[in-house]
Amino acid sequence: MFPVGFHPKFHRPARLGKRALALLTVSAVCGALWCTPLTAHATAEELQAEAEARKELPIQSNETDGWPIGPSIGAESAILMDANTGVILYAKNIHEKLYPASTTKILTCLIAMERGNLDNMVTFSHDAVFSVPADGSNMGMDVGQSITLEQCLYGILVGSANEVANAVGEHISGSIDAFVADMNTRAAELGCTDSHFANTNGLPDENHYTSAYDLGLISSAFFQNEMLCKIGNTTRYHFEPTETQPDDFYLKNKHSLINGDIPYEGIMGGKTGYTDLARETLVTCAERDGMKLVCVIFKEESPAQFTDTVELFDYGFHNFRVMNVSENETKYQIEPSGFWQTGNDIFGSSKPILSVDTDSYVIVPNTVSFDELDSAIDYGAADESRIAQINYTYHGVYLGCAYLNLASSDTSSYEFGPASGTADIDAGAADGGASQGNTIFINVKKVLLGIILIAGSLIVLFIGHAIAANNRNARRRKNRVRRRQSRRARYHSDFDDFGF
Numbered sequence: 337m338f339p340v341g342f343h344p345k346f347h348r349p350a351r352l353g354k355r356a357l358a359l360l361t362v363s364a365v366c367g368a369l370w371c372t373p374l375t376a377h378a379t380a381e382e383l384q385a386e387a388e389a390r391k392e393l394p395i396q397s398n399e400t401d402g403w404p405i406g407p408s409i410g411a412e413s414a415i416l417m418d419a420n421t422g423v424i425l426y427a428k429n430i431h432e433k434l435y436p437a438s439t440t441k442i443l444t445c446l447i448a449m450e451r452g453n454l455d456n457m458v459t460f461s462h463d464a465v466f467s468v469p470a471d472g473s474n475m476g477m478d479v480g481q482s483i484t485l486e487q488c489l490y491g492i493l494v495g496s497a498n499e500v501a502n503a504v505g506e507h508i509s510g511s512i513d514a515f516v517a518d519m520n521t522r523a524a525e526l527g528c529t530d531s532h533f534a535n536t537n538g539l540p541d542e543n544h545y546t547s548a549y550d551l552g553l554i555s556s557a558f559f560q561n562e563m564l565c566k567i568g569n570t571t572r573y574h575f576e577p578t579e580t581q582p583d584d585f586y587l588k589n590k591h592s593l594i595n596g597d598i599p600y601e602g603i604m605g606g607k608t609g610y611t612d613l614a615r616e617t618l619v620t621c622a623e624r625d626g627m628k629l630v631c632v633i634f635k636e637e638s639p640a641q642f643t644d645t646v647e648l649f650d651y652g653f654h655n656f657r658v659m660n661v662s663e664n665e666t667k668y669q670i671e672p673s674g675f676w677q678t679g680n681d682i683f684g685s686s687k688p689i690l691s692v693d694t695d696s697y698v699i700v701p702n703t704v705s706f707d708e709l710d711s712a713i714d715y716g717a718a719d720e721s722r723i724a725q726i727n728y729t730y731h732g733v734y735l736g737c738a739y740l741n742l743a744s745s746d747t748s749s750y751e752f753g754p755a756s757g758t759a760d761i762d763a764g765a766a767d768g769g770a771s772q773g774n775t776i777f778i779n780v781k782k783v784l785l786g787i788i789l790i791a792g793s794l795i796v797l798f799i800g801h802a803i804a805a806n807n808r809n810a811r812r813r814k815n816r817v818r819r820r821q822s823r824r825a826r827y828h829s830d831f832d833d834f835g836f
Contacts, residue, residue: 420556493567
C-alpha cells in the first residue's frame with residue numbers, strides 16, 4: 337500500500353543508475369534555485385492583497401462608449417476573444433508581457449498537431465527527461481521509453497508533463513532548440529508581437545514571455561482543431577502498459593472547469609499554468625449561441641483564475657450576440673437591372689452581381705443595432721471570387737468582417753475588362769483602397785431578345801416598304817392600261833369618222 341499522493345510512476349529513483357541519480361539530484365537543486373521567485377517570502381495574505389489591488393487596474397474595454405461594462409477581476413491581464421472572428425469583448429492590459437507558465441504548451445501542442453502524425457512513436461531522450469526540474473510537472477517517463485504522439489498530447493494537456501513537451505519538440509523539429517525556433521516562427525505567423533518563447537513547456541526564463549492577446553491568438557488557432565479540443569477537454573486519461581512503456585497509471589486534469597469541480601456549460605477545453613513568478617495562469621474555451629470564446633487569465637491567485645474565467649464567460653455570453661452580415665447589410669448589395677445581370681445558365685437569373693457572403697457574422701453588444709455599426713472596404717483582401725473585405729467597427733472597436741463576392745464562376749455572364757476589376761459601389765461608404773477597373777456583366781437572354789426585336793422591326797419595315805412599292809407599281813400598270821385603252825378608243829373613233 338502506497339501513502340496518499342504516492343505513485344510508483346513518479347517515484348522511481350531506485351531504477352536509475354548512479355550517474356543518472358546524481359544528475360537528477362543536481363537537476364532538482366538547480367530547479368529549486370531556478371524557480372526561487374522574487375515574492376518567495378510573500379505570505380498568502382500579501383499575495384491576496386496584491387490580487388485585490390489588481391482589481392483597481394484599468395479595464396481598457398470599459399473605456400469604449402456604449403460598450404458593456406466588464407467585471408473587475410484580480411488578474412494582472414485578461415482577455416475574452418471570439419476564436420472565429422478575433423473580436424475582443426474584454427480587454428485588461430492585453431499587451432503586457434508576462435510569464436505564461438504551462439499555458440505555453442498550447443503552442444507546443446498546436447505545432448505538434450499541425451506537423452506531426454498522431455500514430456508515430458515518440459522516444460524520450462536523455463535531454464528531454466533531465467533538462468527539466470525533477471519536482472516539476474511530469475509523468476515519470478524514462479530515457480528510452482516511447483509512446484505515440486497522440487499519447488504525448490494527452491500527457492501534455494491533461495498531465496502538463498514537462499518532459500513530454502521536450503520529447504515532442506525533439507520529435508517534430510529534431511531538437512528542443514530547433515522546436516523553440518519553430519514556436520517563435522509560428523507565433524509570428526499567427527500575428528503575435530508581444531512574445532518570445534525560450535522552451536517548450538513554460539518553465540521560468542526571463543526570455544520566455546507572451547501577452548494575453550498573443551496567447552488568445554494562439555489559443556484561437558488551437559481551438560479550431562477538433563482533435564486538440566477533444567484532448568484538451570479530457571478529464572482523465574489512462575496510460576496502459578506497452579512494450580515501450582511498462583507502467584499503468586492515470587493522469588487527471590487540474591482545470592476545474594474541465595474536471596467538473598466548477599461545472600460550466602459549453603466548455604471546449606483549456607490549459608492551466610503555474611510558477612512562482614507567473615502565479616496562476618489559465619486558458620479556457622467555451623462555445624454557446626454561435627460564439628466560441630477564448631478566455632486568457634494571467635497572474636492571478638488560486639482559485640480566482642477559475643472564478644475570473646466564469647465571470648468573463650458570463651459577461652460575454654450575456655452581453656453580446658451574433659448577427660449575420662448578409663441578413664442585415666443592404667449598402668453593398670448590387671441587384672440585377674436591365675441588361676446588367678448574372679445567372680446560372682445562358683438565359684440568366686435573379687442573382688445579384690455583387691453580394692455579401694452568407695457565412696460571415698459580427699459580434700455586437702446587445703444594446704447596439706446593426707445600423708449603428710461603421711463599415712470600411714478593404715480591397716487588399718480581393719482574390720478571384722472576392723471583390724473586397726468589409727470591416728465592421730463600433731466606436732473604433734473591431735466587430736468582425738464579411739466578404740463582398742462576385743457571382744460564382746458558373747454563371748452565364750460574359751465579362752469585359754480586367755478580370756480583377758471591381759464594380760463601382762457606394763464610394764461614400766468606402767474609406768480605403770484604390771479605385772479599381774469596372775467589370776460589366778451582360779445578360780445573354782435580354783441581348784438576344786433585343787436582337788430579335790430589332791430584326792423583327794427591320795423585317796416589318798421591309799415588308800411594309802415592299803407592299804407600298806408593289807401598290808405603286810400596280811397603280812402605274814393600271815394607269816398604263818387605261819392610257820392604252822384610251823388610245824385604242826381614239827384610234828377606232830378616227831377610222832369610223834372616215835367611213836372605214
